[in-house]
Amino acid sequence: MSRSRANTVKIVSAALFLLVLLVVVPLLIAATGRSDLYYTLTSVALLSIISAGVWITFYIGRINIGQGAYALMGGYVSAILVMNYGVSFWLTLPLAGLFCAAASVLIGLPILRLRGVYFAMVTLVLTEVTRLLALAVPTITNGASGIVSIPLPAGISFFGVTLVPDFATLANPRLAFYIVSVLLMALCFLGLYRLAHSRIGQLCQSLQQNEELASSIGVNIAYLRIIAYALSSFLGGVGGAMFASISQSIYPSSFTVADSVNFMLNCFLGGLGYVLGPMLGTFVLYFGWDLLFETEEFQLLIFSTVLIALMLVLPNGLLSLTLPHKWRA
Amino acid sequence: MEQVIANGLYLGAQYALIALGLTLIFALMNVLNFAHGQMYVLGGFVTYSIYGQLKLPFVIALICSGVTLAIVGALMEKFLFRTVIRRSKREESTMLLAAATAFFLDAVVLLLFGEKQRGVPKIISGVFVSDRVILPYDRILVGVVAIVMIATFMLFMQYSKPGRAMRALAQDRIAAQLMGVKVERYSMIGFALGAMLAGIVGGLLVSITGVNSGIGGPISIKAFLMVMIGGAGVVGGAIAGGFILGMMESVGLTVLRAYGDITYLVIFALLMIFLSIRPHGLMGKPWG
Numbered sequence: 126m127s128r129s130r131a132n133t134v135k136i137v138s139a140a141l142f143l144l145v146l147l148v149v150v151p152l153l154i155a156a157t158g159r160s161d162l163y164y165t166l167t168s169v170a171l172l173s174i175i176s177a178g179v180w181i182t183f184y185i186g187r188i189n190i191g192q193g194a195y196a197l198m199g200g201y202v203s204a205i206l207v208m209n210y211g212v213s214f215w216l217t218l219p220l221a222g223l224f225c226a227a228a229s230v231l232i233g234l235p236i237l238r239l240r241g242v243y244f245a246m247v248t249l250v251l252t253e254v255t256r257l258l259a260l261a262v263p264t265i266t267n268g269a270s271g272i273v274s275i276p277l278p279a280g281i282s283f284f285g286v287t288l289v290p291d292f293a294t295l296a297n298p299r300l301a302f303y304i305v306s307v308l309l310m311a312l313c314f315l316g317l318y319r320l321a322h323s324r325i326g327q328l329c330q331s332l333q334q335n336e337e338l339a340s341s342i343g344v345n346i347a348y349l350r351i352i353a354y355a356l357s358s359f360l361g362g363v364g365g366a367m368f369a370s371i372s373q374s375i376y377p378s379s380f381t382v383a384d385s386v387n388f389m390l391n392c393f394l395g396g397l398g399y400v401l402g403p404m405l406g407t408f409v410l411y412f413g414w415d416l417l418f419e420t421e422e423f424q425l426l427i428f429s430t431v432l433i434a435l436m437l438v439l440p441n442g443l444l445s446l447t448l449p450h451k452w453r454a
Numbered sequence: 455m456e457q458v459i460a461n462g463l464y465l466g467a468q469y470a471l472i473a474l475g476l477t478l479i480f481a482l483m484n485v486l487n488f489a490h491g492q493m494y495v496l497g498g499f500v501t502y503s504i505y506g507q508l509k510l511p512f513v514i515a516l517i518c519s520g521v522t523l524a525i526v527g528a529l530m531e532k533f534l535f536r537t538v539i540r541r542s543k544r545e546e547s548t549m550l551l552a553a554a555t556a557f558f559l560d561a562v563v564l565l566l567f568g569e570k571q572r573g574v575p576k577i578i579s580g581v582f583v584s585d586r587v588i589l590p591y592d593r594i595l596v597g598v599v600a601i602v603m604i605a606t607f608m609l610f611m612q613y614s615k616p617g618r619a620m621r622a623l624a625q626d627r628i629a630a631q632l633m634g635v636k637v638e639r640y641s642m643i644g645f646a647l648g649a650m651l652a653g654i655v656g657g658l659l660v661s662i663t664g665v666n667s668g669i670g671g672p673i674s675i676k677a678f679l680m681v682m683i684g685g686a687g688v689v690g691g692a693i694a695g696g697f698i699l700g701m702m703e704s705v706g707l708t709v710l711r712a713y714g715d716i717t718y719l720v721i722f723a724l725l726m727i728f729l730s731i732r733p734h735g736l737m738g739k740p741w742g
Contacts, residue, residue: 188546235730242486242686243738245549246678247729253675254722261716382671386488386553393550398543422565429557433534436551440542 139315146307151300163299167371169411170306171364174313176391176403178360183397184321185353186333187240191248192361193385194255195225199362200369200379201259204272207370214278215289218366225362226355233354237347240336252385259377271376278370302371309367310404313360318400320356329353394435396442405443456586462704463697464593467600468655470696472673473680474607474689475651481624481687482644484545485535488552490652491673492559497523497653498665499567505661506574512661519657520650527649530555531642556670563667573664596658603654604693611689620644624687682725685738694736 154162175196182189199221206212206220236247259266266272277298280291292298320326328349331339340346369375387410395406413431417424439446472494479487487493497519505515538551580591611617619640622630631637656665680699684691699721706717729735 183546188549232726235726239729239733242480243682243729243733243735245486246682246686247726249675249678250682250722250725254719257716257719257722261719382675390550390553393547397546423561425557425561426565429554429561432554433551433558436547436554437534437537437541440538440547441544 139311143307143311146311147304151303160297160299163303164371165411165415167299167303167306168368169408170303170310171367171371172388172391172411173404173407174310174367175361175364176388176407177313177317178357178364179388180317180392180397180400180403181320181329181353181357181360183392184326184333185329185350186336187237187350187354188242188245188389189248189357190245190382190385190389191251192357192388193252193380193382194248195229195358195361196365196368196384197252197255197259197375197377197380198228199225199365200375201266201272202362203366204275204369204375205265207275208272213281214370215281218363221366222359222362225365226359229355229358230351233351237350237354249382249385252380252382256377256381266377269377271374271379272369273374275369275373275375277373306367309363314400314404321400325349325352390432394432394443396444399442399444402442402444409443457588458704458708459701460587460589462701464589464597464700465704466697466700467597467604468659468696469676469680469700470604470693471600471651471655472677473684473692473696474604475648475655476677477681477684477687477689477692478620478651479645479648480681481689482620482641483531483535483539483548485539485548485552486678487648488549488674489530489556489559489670490648490677491670491675492556492563493523493526493649493652494656494673495563495665495667495670496526496559497656498660499563499572499656499667500653501657501660502567502572502574502665506572512577516654516657519653523653524646524650528642528646530649531645535645536638536641556674560667560670563670567667569667571664571666572660574661577661592661596662599658600655603651607651608689616640616643679721679725682729682735685735688735688737691735691737 150166154160175192178195179189179192202221202224203214203217206217207214212220232251236244236251239247260268277292278289279293281289290301292301295301328339328344331344332346332349336346365380368379372379391406391410392403393406394410395402395404414424414428417427420427435443472490475493476487476490479485479490500519500522501512501515504510504518505512534551534555535548538547539545542548576592578591578595582589582591582594611621619630619635620643622633622635623637623640623644627637659665676699680695681692682695683698684693684695702721702724703717706720710717710720
């Protein structure tokens with residue numbers, strides 16, 4: 126009985142949260158006239174999707190600093206499909222994700238055998254490889270000058286009924302992007318929650334603790350690792366594709382090593398043990414960075430000092446503060 | 455060809471010295487020091503200030519770089535890493551801390567020294583010319599100093615008391631503690647030593663390539679590459695990794711010049727293949 130009540134509470138609060146994001150926030154922004162906040166919030170939503178991918182790899186006990194590689198790949202796949210082949214953007218979104226997932230299976234087969242810092246270092250290098258690759262094949266990626274002026278997403282209509290309007294005809298495409306991103310984020314974290322509480326999620330946790338032990342009682346660890354990594358890269362690809370569409374451009378330097386490190390920091394800061402960790406971490410990091418813009422040349426100094434202080438006080442993430450009973454356990 | 459090998463050796467010697475510091479910190483603390491490149495940059499700027507601006511002798515500048523970084527490293531270990539390792543549930547948390555300290559050092563360097571590329575006058579001028587090899591004397595000097603330092607470091611680790619203690623610590627922390635090694639003190643010394651090496655290489659190279667505040671990240675990535683090639687936490691591996699990377703870079707720049715700027719792409723691809731055959735590098739412990 127109490128279990129189902131707890132579930133109801135969760136569902137209601139999630140619905141409320143979504144309602145606030147989709148209705149209250151736009152109203153507030155309209156009231157205050159700060160429409161630049163749309164871009165910030167959209168970025169937070171998308172970055173938290175990409176960070177959620179990193180979180181999945183943490184869930185199988187791997188430190189992934191290569192998410193920028195897949196975000197970049199996803200951005201390029203979407204941009205190239207839209208620009209050169211005239212594919213609808215909405216179709217390229219899953220395609221970019223699938224492309225990244227397929228690529229990550231190929232890359233993951235050898236490197237997922239590595240553990241600990243070895244995996245971390247290889248993935249770090251992977252981000253750099255993707256950037257260099259984008260520079261090395263200018264016939265496809267247009268080299269350092271990147272792909273620019275990508276058209277806004279076109280509409281989707283189904284038997285004459287417009288499901289999604291053409292973004293170019295909208296008075297405020299920023300609001301549209303915001304809503305799409307929030308919906309994507311909700312979908313992503315719903316999936317993540319289901320994943321973490323499913324049978325596969327439990328098995329993933331067994332990998333995080335002890336791979337040999339898990340494998341000795343019949344868990345197919347190689348298969349699970351690949352699945353988790355592919356899921357993670359899928360999210361990276363989708364997020365990257367969305368970003369390319371919003372900024373209407375993609376460059377080899379759109380996602381760099383620093384971004385990959387930031388995705389990892391988002392997860393750490395929010396707390397690795399909590400599904401909502403990446404979302405909170407991204408929000409705090411991104412807004413913290415933005416707020417500090419006023420301090421000009423001291424921005425990075427204050428930002429990093431706060432990060433270090435947070436790490437000293439709350440080494441298990443921000444969410445460990447609100448859930449003390451879990452922390453003690 | 456001789457020219458390529460000479461360049462490779464020169465690059466390899468400095469790379470090995472960078473990788474040594476990183477691998478030492480990793481072996482002792484199980485910390486992947488993201489801030490290693492930033493420590494290198496800081497060392498470079500200290501030498502720049504003392505040798506380039508105050509016009510004091512280069513040797514003094516180099517020693518100052520080393521001492522400054524040793525102090526920075528010791529403080530970082532004592533007040534940051536030790537605390538986080540003690541309090542955190544997952545040991546990966548130190549990576550966040552390391553990344554944050556990298557940002558912090560970046561910010562400090564940027565505030566103190568600005569974003570301009572800085573160089574210093576040559577230590578010695580002139581170029582060594584033979585019929586096959588052309589090398590400026592200052593590069594030869596830097597290469598030789600680097601090799602001498604590597605040798606000193608290895609002797610220190612092999613025969614001195616702190617060296618022995620640190621090797622014991624790297625092998626088995628708990629066993630070392632039970633044998634009466636002061637774990638905390640030697641962790642701090644090790645971290646300081648690793649940081650000092652980074653600072654000294656930075657100081658050495660400022661006389662040749664100069665230094666600017668943005669190169670910390672790329673240097674860290676190169677150091678990671680070397681450590682991956684050689685195997686994390688092994689002194690011999692770091693040296694081998696350094697020389698191998700130096701050689702590959704030197705050969706690649708010559709051989710692949712016709713195909714554009716793809717040397718590093720090729721190196722990365724080779725590394726992926728290599729790691730899928732030998733996941734823990736040339737001589738690393740499995741699952742370091």
